[in-house]
Amino acid sequence: MLIFAARRLLAAIPTLLVVTLLVFALVRLLPGDPARLQLGEEATPQALTELRHKMGLDRPVAVQYVSWLGDLGQLNLGRSLQDNTTVSSLIAQKLPTTFELALLSLLIAVALALPAGILSALRPGGALDRLVTLLALSGISLPTFFLGILLIYIFSVNLAWIPASGYVGLSENAGLNLKLMLLPAVTLGVGSAAVLTRFLRSSLLEVLNQDYVRTARAKGVAGRLVIVKHALRNALIPVVTVLGLQLGGLLGGAVVTEQIFSVPGFGRLLVDAVFTRDLPVIQGMVLTSAALVFLVSFLVDLAYGAIDPRVRFG
Amino acid sequence: MTALPAVPTIKRERNKTLRRFTANRLAVAGLIVVLLLSVVALLSPYISPFDPAKQDFAALLQSPSAAHPLGTDELGRDTLSRVLYGARISLSAGLVSVALALVVGTALGLIAGFVGGWLDELIGRIIDALLAFPFLILAISLAAILGPSLQNTMLAIAIVTTPAFARVTRAQVLAQRELDYVQAASALGASSGRTLLRHILPNISGALIVQASLAIAEAVLAESTLSFLGLGVQPPTPSWGSMLNTARGYLQTAPWLALAPGVIIFLTVLAFNLLGDGLRDALDPRGRTR
Numbered sequence: 001m002l003i004f005a006a007r008r009l010l011a012a013i014p015t016l017l018v019v020t021l022l023v024f025a026l027v028r029l030l031p032g033d034p035a036r037l038q039l040g041e042e043a044t045p046q047a048l049t050e051l052r053h054k055m056g057l058d059r060p061v062a063v064q065y066v067s068w069l070g071d072l073g074q075l076n077l078g079r080s081l082q083d084n085t086t087v088s089s090l091i092a093q094k095l096p097t098t099f100e101l102a103l104l105s106l107l108i109a110v111a112l113a114l115p116a117g118i119l120s121a122l123r124p125g126g127a128l129d130r131l132v133t134l135l136a137l138s139g140i141s142l143p144t145f146f147l148g149i150l151l152i153y154i155f156s157v158n159l160a161w162i163p164a165s166g167y168v169g170l171s172e173n174a175g176l177n178l179k180l181m182l183l184p185a186v187t188l189g190v191g192s193a194a195v196l197t198r199f200l201r202s203s204l205l206e207v208l209n210q211d212y213v214r215t216a217r218a219k220g221v222a223g224r225l226v227i228v229k230h231a232l233r234n235a236l237i238p239v240v241t242v243l244g245l246q247l248g249g250l251l252g253g254a255v256v257t258e259q260i261f262s263v264p265g266f267g268r269l270l271v272d273a274v275f276t277r278d279l280p281v282i283q284g285m286v287l288t289s290a291a292l293v294f295l296v297s298f299l300v301d302l303a304y305g306a307i308d309p310r311v312r313f314g
Numbered sequence: 315m316t317a318l319p320a321v322p323t324i325k326r327e328r329n330k331t332l333r334r335f336t337a338n339r340l341a342v343a344g345l346i347v348v349l350l351l352s353v354v355a356l357l358s359p360y361i362s363p364f365d366p367a368k369q370d371f372a373a374l375l376q377s378p379s380a381a382h383p384l385g386t387d388e389l390g391r392d393t394l395s396r397v398l399y400g401a402r403i404s405l406s407a408g409l410v411s412v413a414l415a416l417v418v419g420t421a422l423g424l425i426a427g428f429v430g431g432w433l434d435e436l437i438g439r440i441i442d443a444l445l446a447f448p449f450l451i452l453a454i455s456l457a458a459i460l461g462p463s464l465q466n467t468m469l470a471i472a473i474v475t476t477p478a479f480a481r482v483t484r485a486q487v488l489a490q491r492e493l494d495y496v497q498a499a500s501a502l503g504a505s506s507g508r509t510l511l512r513h514i515l516p517n518i519s520g521a522l523i524v525q526a527s528l529a530i531a532e533a534v535l536a537e538s539t540l541s542f543l544g545l546g547v548q549p550p551t552p553s554w555g556s557m558l559n560t561a562r563g564y565l566q567t568a569p570w571l572a573l574a575p576g577v578i579i580f581l582t583v584l585a586f587n588l589l590g591d592g593l594r595d596a597l598d599p600r601g602r603t604r
Binding site for chain 2: 014015016018019021022026027134137138140141142143144145146149150152153157247248249251252253255256259260270271274275277279282285286289290293294297
């Protein structure tokens with residue numbers, strides 16, 4: 001298992017290097033001078049030259065990349081142009097909120113997808129299956145921001161049950177925190193629920209065609225019990241991996257959701273950085289999100305290898 | 315056996331695919347909505363009751379009426395006309411960005427899959443790396459760095475969509491490369507370029523069409539998201555996403571403002587998704603359960 005993990009990690013290194021190269025290129029090679037951005041349009045040529053020297057922009061691009069990579073190795077993502085705080089501390093401060101949001105969304109997604117996927121697979125092609133299939137595709141097609149606005153209109157404006165925005169930390173007041181996070185979590189979770197439903201359905205249908213399920217049926221195990229006790233367990237394995245791969249979509253969706261509901265998380269930080277053209281923050285966040293997605297897919301790979309030996313030795 | 319039956323077989327196969335597609339009512343509905351939207355986008359200057367940019371300060375935030383079936387916005391502009399014109403922005407953003415991604419991604423995938431070796435390794439790494447970035451976060455960052463405009467939005471979406479096409483193409487080419495017809499073409503002296511473009515490409519076009527349809531759905535969604543965040547098409551150009559963003563401020567007084575653009579984005583994306591799903595089932599009946 002350790003050898004498997006080490007092999008996967010080694011294989012990932014070239015890709016990770018390309019990721020850093022792309023993020024570096026994203027900011028350095030596109031039009032716009034970071035020094036001018038920091039100093040503004042009225043900066044004197046002398047001040048610009050000095051800052052360019054201080055930032056190392058007058059060195060060859062390859063040297064800049066290597067020194068930036070060295071900084072990365074020490075988790076140094078640079079400083080925000082806004083208030084000179086380190087990018088890593090900004091991100092570390094905002095990520096827990098987004099993790100909570102993502103986790104709640106996944107819970108909601110699983111709670112919706114599990115019954116929907118099972119009901120759908122019970123009678124493929126039946127009326128219920130067709131309804132679930134259409135609903136799942138609708139869930140994928142529904143824009144996050146429209147769903148959020150609809151929920152605000154129904155539950156905040158009309159029914160006045162939950163305030164439309166506002167945020168209280170989990171440690172300050174857990175009850176209020178969960179109440180305020182409910183609408184954002186539903187908004188973000190519906191898309192994942194739709195994706196999971198489709199995967200669970202196809203995974204179940206595949207498993208239900210296998211010999212051991214037929215054996216269980218032949219033994220006289222009742223129809224529904226076969227699904228719950230025999231099929232579901234194996235059908236869930238690929239679904240778990242899909243669950244892990246949802247992270248990228250959730251991080252992207254969080255940008256929109258946090259914007260609508262004024263949740264001060266990772267996504268909100270990105271939008272703020274974009275509007276103040278805070279390049280070091282944007283660069284650091286893009287890199288962090290890719291690293292997180294990479295880490296989770298690596299862990300999913302390991303989990304898959306642990307569950308299914310064929311993956312390890314294949 | 316002579317080679318005669320070849321053409322009728324292909325024709326029969328096409329008819330079967332067509333029949334499978336038309337039997338799927340949801341897919342046909344998707345196709346009809348896509349066609350309708352295209353007509354609306356093309357004819358919007360002729361069918362819009364008002365100029366979408368014309369402000370009327372005597373008619374601010376009006377609820378739906380005979381004169382303004384979808385009401386008016388905070389500047390007195392006709393919502394219906396803006397939704398009709400918005401179809402041009404959304405569809406052109408979806409089509410142009412996916413066309414770009416299709417051309418570049420397919421070319422990369424063809425080269426990687428067919429040539430192999432270090433070139434495949436290099437292209438494969440770049441695809442893997444690009445796929446590690448969350449779609450929307452990369453699109454937002456690219457749009458932010460390039461600056462907000464319709465062209466830059468299309469470019470940003472094209473860049474994030476390209477790796478998916480490259481990956482699909484590469485996988486398909488690897489599967490086709492070993493088949494007899496490719497060997498036969500090479501044996502007959504066809505060059506690599508000819509084998510790729512005249513023999514392999516037509517055989518993988520089905521997978522690419524499916525991918526394109528689903529990618530347009532994603533691209534339309536991405537364009538409206540960028541516009542909603544203020545990073546895409548800039549006012550006063552009517553875009554569904556930016557209309558929704560404005561409408562957000564008037565939920566208490568004028569909720570209908572949010573409904574029209576929201577519903578139309580949803581329907582557009584759903585139509586392309588239904589079309590893509592239907593095409594996939596029709597072209598690959600074995601994958602039906604998916």
